[in-house]
Amino acid sequence: MSQSPALSVKNLRKTIGKKDIIKGISFDLYPGEVFGFLGPNGAGKTTTIRMIVGLIKPSSGTVLIGGKNIQTHFGDAMKDLGCIVENPELYPYLTGWENLEHFARMDSSIPLKRLYEVVDLVDMGNRIHDRVGTYSLGMRQRLGIAQALLGNPKLLILDEPTNGLDPAGIREMREFIRFLAEKEKLCVMVSSHLLSEIQLMCDRVAIISKGSIIRVDSVHALLAEQERVVWKAEPQEKAESLLREVTNVTRSEEFLITLYDESQIGNWNRMLVTAGVEVKEMRTKLPALEDLFLELTGGEHIE
Amino acid sequence: MNKLVHNELLKLFRKRRLFVIILIIAALVPLFTYAQYQEVKTTREKLGNVDWRTQLQQEIVDTQNRLSSSRMQDDWRKYLKIRLAQQQYYLDHNINPQAPGAPTFMRVFVENSIDLLLPLLVMVVAADLVSSEASGGTIKLLLTRPVKRWRILLSKYLALILSVSFIVTASAVLSYGISGVVFGYGGWGMPLLTGFSTSGEELVTNNVHLIPQWQYILMEFGLVWFVCLVVGTLTFMLSVLLRSTAAVMGIMLAALIAGAILSNMVSSWESAKYLFMVNLSLTDYISGMATPIEGMSLGFSLIVLLVWAIAGLVVSFTVFTKKDVY
Numbered sequence: 001m002s003q004s005p006a007l008s009v010k011n012l013r014k015t016i017g018k019k020d021i022i023k024g025i026s027f028d029l030y031p032g033e034v035f036g037f038l039g040p041n042g043a044g045k046t047t048t049i050r051m052i053v054g055l056i057k058p059s060s061g062t063v064l065i066g067g068k069n070i071q072t073h074f075g076d077a078m079k080d081l082g083c084i085v086e087n088p089e090l091y092p093y094l095t096g097w098e099n100l101e102h103f104a105r106m107d108s109s110i111p112l113k114r115l116y117e118v119v120d121l122v123d124m125g126n127r128i129h130d131r132v133g134t135y136s137l138g139m140r141q142r143l144g145i146a147q148a149l150l151g152n153p154k155l156l157i158l159d160e161p162t163n164g165l166d167p168a169g170i171r172e173m174r175e176f177i178r179f180l181a182e183k184e185k186l187c188v189m190v191s192s193h194l195l196s197e198i199q200l201m202c203d204r205v206a207i208i209s210k211g212s213i214i215r216v217d218s219v220h221a222l223l224a225e226q227e228r229v230v231w232k233a234e235p236q237e238k239a240e241s242l243l244r245e246v247t248n249v250t251r252s253e254e255f256l257i258t259l260y261d262e263s264q265i266g267n268w269n270r271m272l273v274t275a276g277v278e279v280k281e282m283r284t285k286l287p288a289l290e291d292l293f294l295e296l297t298g299g300e301h302i303e
Numbered sequence: 304m305n306k307l308v309h310n311e312l313l314k315l316f317r318k319r320r321l322f323v324i325i326l327i328i329a330a331l332v333p334l335f336t337y338a339q340y341q342e343v344k345t346t347r348e349k350l351g352n353v354d355w356r357t358q359l360q361q362e363i364v365d366t367q368n369r370l371s372s373s374r375m376q377d378d379w380r381k382y383l384k385i386r387l388a389q390q391q392y393y394l395d396h397n398i399n400p401q402a403p404g405a406p407t408f409m410r411v412f413v414e415n416s417i418d419l420l421l422p423l424l425v426m427v428v429a430a431d432l433v434s435s436e437a438s439g440g441t442i443k444l445l446l447t448r449p450v451k452r453w454r455i456l457l458s459k460y461l462a463l464i465l466s467v468s469f470i471v472t473a474s475a476v477l478s479y480g481i482s483g484v485v486f487g488y489g490g491w492g493m494p495l496l497t498g499f500s501t502s503g504e505e506l507v508t509n510n511v512h513l514i515p516q517w518q519y520i521l522m523e524f525g526l527v528w529f530v531c532l533v534v535g536t537l538t539f540m541l542s543v544l545l546r547s548t549a550a551v552m553g554i555m556l557a558a559l560i561a562g563a564i565l566s567n568m569v570s571s572w573e574s575a576k577y578l579f580m581v582n583l584s585l586t587d588y589i590s591g592m593a594t595p596i597e598g599m600s601l602g603f604s605l606i607v608l609l610v611w612a613i614a615g616l617v618v619s620f621t622v623f624t625k626k627d628v629y
Contacts, residue, residue, distance in 0.1 A: 053447045055628040078449040085447070089440030093317050102313065105306040106448040147444065 004067060006031050006080075006155045006187035007052065012061035014047055021047050023211040024061070029189060031154065034181045036202030036219070037191040038293075044211045045191045046086065049159050053083045066154050079107065082153035086160065088144025092133035096124060096143045099132060100150065107151050118146040122176075138169040145176070156180065157189045162197055174201045195293060199223075207296060214296055223286045226295075227260040232281035239277045243268065260284055307450070307458030308465070315428065315462060324424045324470055328477050331420075332412070336482040339408055355399045363390050385496060385511055392494050392513075404490030405483035406516050410523060412478045414590060417527050418583040419563055421474060422534040426555050428466045429538035431548040432459050433623070438546050442628055452624045460539065460616075467535050471528045491517040497589050511591075519589070526585040533579065533608045534559070540615035543623050559583075566595040573598070579611040 005028040014022040022044050029035045039045050050056040052063050054070050054077075063070045068077040090099045100118070104110045119128050122142040132140065141161070148156055161177070162170045178201060180186045192198050198205050199219060206216045215222070232255055233239035240256055243249045246268060250257045258268075272279055315321060350358060366387045370380060393400050403411075413421075433456070436442040445455055479488070497519065498510040534555075541551040562580025569575040576582070576596040587594065588601035 050628065053443075055443060055446055057625070057627060074451060075449040078447060081447065083447055085443045087440060089443065091314065091317075091439070091441060094314070098313070098317075102310050103444065103448065105310055106445075106450050108306075151449070 003031055005029055005064075006066060007189065008062075008064040008067075009048075009052065010062045010064075012048065012051055012063065013059045014051060014056065015059045021211055022051070022058075025208070025211075025213050026061075027206055027213065027216050029155070029187050031187050032181055032185045033203045034177055034188045034190060034201055036198035036205035037189060037208065038195065038198050038205055039191075039193065039208035041193055043208045045193075045208060046159060048208070049083075049085060049157060049189075049191060053081060053085060053157060054078065055085065079109065079151055080154045081157065082148030082151060082155070083157040084141075084144045084148055084159060084161065085157075087163075088140045088147075090132045090140065090143060090147065093131065095131050096128040096135070096146075099143065100128075100147060103147050104150055110150055110152075114150060114152070118149045121149060122146045137164050138166070141165065141169070141173070153186070155187050155189070159191050160193070161190055162192070162194070170197075177201055207293065209296075222292060226286075226292055228285045229258050229260045229265060230281070230283050230285050231256040231258065231279065233272060234278045234280060238275070239272055239279075242272060242275055242277065246271075257285075304454065304458060304461075307454065308461045311432075311459050311462035312465065315432075315466060318431075320428050321466065321469065324427060325473055325477070327424065328474050329481070332478050332481045335412060335478075336408065336485050339403070339411070339482070340485050343403065356394065359390060359394050359400070363387065363394065366390065382511055385513060389494050389496065389513055396492070398490065398493055404486050404493075405479045405488050406490045406520060407493070408482035408486055409475060409478045410516065410520050412482075413474070413520075413523050413527055414586045416474070417523075417530055417586050418566075419559060421470065421527060421531050422559055422583065423556070424470055424474075425467055425531045425535045426538045426552065426559075428470070429463055429535040430542055430551040430555065432463060432539060433542040434545055434548045434551055437628075438548065446628060453620055456543070456620060456623045460536075460619075463535050463539055464532065467531045468528065471524060471531060475524055491515070495519045496591070522589060523586045526589075529605070529608065530583050530585055533612045534583070536612040536615045536619075537579065540619045543619045569596055572596075576603070577607055579608055582607045 007029040009028070010026050012022060012025045013020070025044075025048060027035075037045055037048070047056065051058045052065075052070075054074060063077075065077040066080040068080070070077040090096075091102070094102065097115070097119075100115050104112075104115060122145050124139075124142055124146065127135070127139060128143075132143065135143065145158075148158075158177070162173050165173060174197075177188050177190065181188050181203075190198070190202065202219055204216065204218050205222065206213050208214070231239065231243070236254070236256065240249055240251065243256060243258055246264070247258050247261070269279060269282065366383055369375070370383055370387070390400075392398070433442075436445055446452060493516040494513040495516055496511055497514055498512050537558075538551060538555050541554055542548070545551050545554075558580050562578070562583055565575060565578070565581050566584065569581060573596060576599050581595055582599070582604040584592075585601065585604055588604070594600075
């Protein structure tokens with residue numbers, strides 16, 4: 001990741017009245033990665049995103065899109081940005097195509113053929129000429145993405161992109177986002193309050209809670225750090241007392257769970273076997289991000 | 304900027320706002336035409352079988368008699384002379400002053416709709432110009448384009464000016480076209496009295512003179528356009544400030560109706576003349592009707608309205624370019 005960042009957020013703050021909504025957030029995003037922005041509802045995800053896309057003026061701090069400051073070079077910075085903030089709200093009394101034309105007219109660098117390209121890309125087919133009022137949510141979501149991709153952006157920001165979609169739609173969206181990052185080399189920033197979502201489609205993740213980022217890391221590193229070993233052994237009591245002598249053990253129904261320590265795991269197994277315990281099952285397990293989040297935030301509630 | 308205005312007009316058009324307005328005017332004009340027609344008929348019945356030329360001739364003789372009496376103030380004499388010239392013109396050109404043509408109908412229509420009907424129609428267009436984008440959420444897409452916020456608002460305002468012009472033109476064309484079927488299309492050259500002003504309690508007739516009706520109508524439509532633009536601008540401001548189109552309409556409707564009521568009762572509350580809504584009946588200054596509050600003149604009302612409109616624009620642009628969009 002030696003490229004220059006597609007989005008660089010530096011010490012972003014927002015104060016409303018005396019209340020600090022966002023307390024100094026910084027992170028960099030690079031081309032070709034899907035970046036997850038994770039936090040419970042009300043943590044400040046949407047406020048941060050609105051500051052990045054220029055809808056809300058930050059109290060302090062800078063946002064650079066493709067190196068251009070959105071405060072001082074709004075037009076240039078916005079040319080590199082495509083976004084859907086919250087729901088994909090388009091004009092219901094216009095057709096999908098007219099909506100695209102409408103937004104294309106707002107940026108003279110968009111040629112007509114780009115409209116056909118984005119319609120192809122999101123696979124809208126003939127429905128594009130129907131009024132948006134008649135679209136299903138999934139259809140509107142696609143049109144929203146088509147609209148966001150119109151200006152050939154380097155950075156795509158999607159706020160809760162899978163909200164309200166059915167399972168098939170969620171899967172499709174996830175694959176499409178991966179496709180955009182891997183094949184089109186876009187930088188995609190996805191916010192979500194669903195950990196499983198982020199786990200499945202993101203490369204890196206920032207965890208935000210109460211207006212501050214508490215952790216930025218790759219999804220892989222975060223998970224690996226918390227990897228566990230699940231044991232199934234007979235007799236369970238004996239196995240548990242033996243393992244307790246060497247490591248922390250938690251019991252979960254017929255399983256025993258210990259930390260994963262690559263250098264020790266063979267020794268532990270041998271110890272059990274020599275003591276006459278029959279090891280029936282032994283596997284590593286990734287913790288759900290849910291557990292991780294609870295650990296990092298000290299138990300703040302999350303869906 | 305052309306493309307941005309194109310966008311705004313497209314949205315207005317597809318929301319069928321302008322279409323509805325045309326429909327309203329097209330439905331009301333025949334109604335008024337019929338009312339006017341009934342009135343003409345009643346007057347004619349009252350006069351019985353007397354030919355209108357004989358009647359007019361009689362009036363002219365009366366006026367001449369009054370002029371020849373010696374005890375008369377100079378300005379009153381001058382006024383009567385102008386009246387005489389007007390009546391003589393009617394007779395010479397075979398115009399029946401009691402049987403109006405379509406241009407006369409247009410004039411009466413516009414004089415009666417300047418303070419309420421046309422501002423209301425303009426309000427229908429202006430009220431949701433900005434607030435509908437906010438309540439529909441599309442403002443988020445609009446403001447994340449490589450276009451500065453003031454340009455987006457300006458394109459909306461230009462679209463409003465075009466719509467106002469369209470509404471005024473459409474009401475002129477429709478009232479002429481529809482009423483002409485009944486009254487005939489002639490009468491553009493008919494001379495009308497104008498130039499009245501008030502001084503204290505008295506009507507000053509010093510500057511009264513005759514102008515042809517087409518010129519009169521042109522002046523009145525100019526004033527109507529101005530009034531509509533001012534009301535449109537103020538509605539536009541509310542539309543920027545409020546998310547709810549219903550709230551915008553409600554406030555504006557209350558203001559306009561309050562204006563109509565106040566005009567009838569504020570003659571002793573002098574500072575009420577700085578309110579925009581009691582200054583809307585600009586055409587009254589041309590036809591010489593009494594002003595609601597002493598000391599109001601065409602120039603005064605124009606300046607009051609202009610100040611309100613400029614203030615509205617300043618507020619609109621400052622708020623729109625600065626506000627946080629949630």
